[in-house]
Amino acid sequence: MSTLHVRVATPEGLYKEFDTTILNIQTEDGDQGILPDHMPLVTMLKIGIMSSVEDNVRNTYAVAGGLFYFRNNVAEILTDAIENKNEIDAARAQKALTRAENRLKSKDPNIDMKRAEVALKKAMNRITVSSR
16 A cells, blocks of 8 residues: 655654655645645645544644645645644643633733734644544
8 A cells, every 4th residue: 555754843853754545634725635646735734633544543633834745755744833632731722722812802902913813723723633
């Protein structure tokens, strides 16, 4: 069975490297399923879910957006943050969600609303992934 090789990098360095038969990603243009021998692709990832089958086990990840590059059966993902479902601290994610909601409700002119919206999306995504 053909596979594709995936490398995921964050600002801290290489997060994970693995082989898979399918990689499901959420891009700014919609959901994509990447199979071996897929045409070359460069796209932006949105804050969302990534899943793959590794050693016959489905793994689900919370991705904080980023860049996806695929060519010659090698997928490279550059992202600020990624967490496997099993790595997510649901209580911490819930606290982040509450904090972001409070900032968005605030009338404080010193609050960066765009940053608070992104924090809200990331927290919601982490909660969604952790509950799957």
